Amino acid sequence: ETxxxxxxxxxxxxxxxxxxxxxxxxxxxxxxYWYKQSAKKPLELMFVYNFKEQTENNSVPSRFSPxxxxxxxxxxxLHTLQPEDSALYLCASSLGSGGTYExxxxxGTRLTVT
Amino acid sequence: xxxxxxxxxxxxxxxxxxxxxxxxxxxxxxDYYLFWYKQPPSRQMILVIRQEAYKQQNxxxxxxxxxxxxxxxxxSLKISDSQLGxxxxxxxxxxxxxxxxxxxxxxxxxxxNP
Numbered sequence: 001e002t003x004x005x006x007x008x009x010x011x012x013x014x015x016x017x018x019x020x021x022x023x024x025x026x027x028x029x030x031x032x033y034w035y036k037q038s039a040k041k042p043l044e045l046m047f048v049y050n051f052k053e054q055t056e057n058n059s060v061p062s063r064f065s066p067x068x069x070x071x072x073x074x075x076x077x078l079h080t081l082q083p084e085d086s087a088l089y090l091c092a093s094s095l096g097s098g099g100t101y102e103x104x105x106x107x108g109t110r111l112t113v114t
Numbered sequence: 115x116x117x118x119x120x121x122x123x124x125x126x127x128x129x130x131x132x133x134x135x136x137x138x139x140x141x142x143x144x145d146y147y148l149f150w151y152k153q154p155p156s157r158q159m160i161l162v163i164r165q166e167a168y169k170q171q172n173x174x175x176x177x178x179x180x181x182x183x184x185x186x187x188x189x190s191l192k193i194s195d196s197q198l199g200x201x202x203x204x205x206x207x208x209x210x211x212x213x214x215x216x217x218x219x220x221x222x223x224x225x226x227n228p
Contacts (some may be wrong), residue, residue, distance in 0.1 A: 002158065031214065042118070043205070043218040056214060088157060097214040099147050100166075105159035 003027040004106035012112045021076040023091030031097040032074040037088040050097040081113045116141045120219035127196045135191045137206030145211045150191045154202040201226045
């Protein structure tokens with residue numbers, strides 16, 4: 001247990017569905033991240049939030065919509081997804097957003113888009 | 115743009131033996147951080163070891179040590195006295211000193227044989 005939890009752990013959704021992924025950290029951190037891990041590809045950073053403000057969007061399609069209501073919670077709202085969006089979605093948090101701060105990862109949500 | 119390359123998709127080692135995983139990276143920065151993460155079948159990403167580029171001394175954490183060659187832009191991980199629990203996917207990652215983005219390599223799948 002790293003202090004970062006993600007729900008659900010597995011999600012199957014159709015291309016017309018709307019669903020949300022939730023991440024919660026119990027570490028008192030101020031920065032939170034969404035990463036996408038696809039088969040045979042390196043982890044890709046999607047979004048960065050620092051003190052609830054989005055500081056980085058790595059050219060992510062608008063069908064992925066993040067929300068950070070406070071420093072402890074991060075959501076990823078999904079709508080009109082494509083089969084190629086099937087992947088493991090990892091949330092991470094760190095005390096600060098600079099390079100010296102270690103990122104702690106959650107266990108991930110395995111998403112399958114049918 | 116920074117890139118991280120792991121040229122060994124798979125490696126295997128006998129229990130109690132030593133194995134070295136390779137990683138090279140490309141950057142124009144002089145100060146940065148390098149990491150090795152472990153991802154076991156549970157998919158939980160766990161930090162194994164980190165290295166600050168300004169430090170000449172190689173980092174060590176118990177059975178894990180790195181060989182950091184800054185001029186060659188090489189950052190290998192040595193696992194001594196390998197244990198069955200070391201079996202996992204290992205990712206090399208890079209992060210700028212002032213940045214929030216972790217750039218990952220493609221990963222090396224390590225198998226530990228009893």
